[in-house]
Amino acid sequence: MIKRSLENAGAMLLPEGRGRGAGVRLKFGRQTVKRIEIWENEGGPTAEDDVR
Template identity: 55%
Template structure:
């Protein structure tokens, strides 16, 4: 994941840095430093950010000749519905089934 993908992923699902920090367990200051390229972030933090985005409905697209990017794994309404169900103790399943 690149800093640009991190910023774009947050924008897609309307997460603040604090939202991403809470979802990933990575400090907000570390996320800010990563997004602004102030410091290099360790692999574990990147993996936690990627996992949080995937859980939040963002799919990271690697460089594949067409350029890296991000896209929604689900529509916004599906993401909100999944979050509601999970928050209410609803059905829990793998997202990629």
């Protein structure tokens, strides 16, 4: 029941395997993925932070 509720809310439960532990990811639709890709590429190239 909890698993089904999480999946209905957009969570994807990942089993253990291939040297990785179990985990949870959010599923996004194609339109959301496109918007995220645009947002991630808006800032230009990244640089080293000069924080000490």
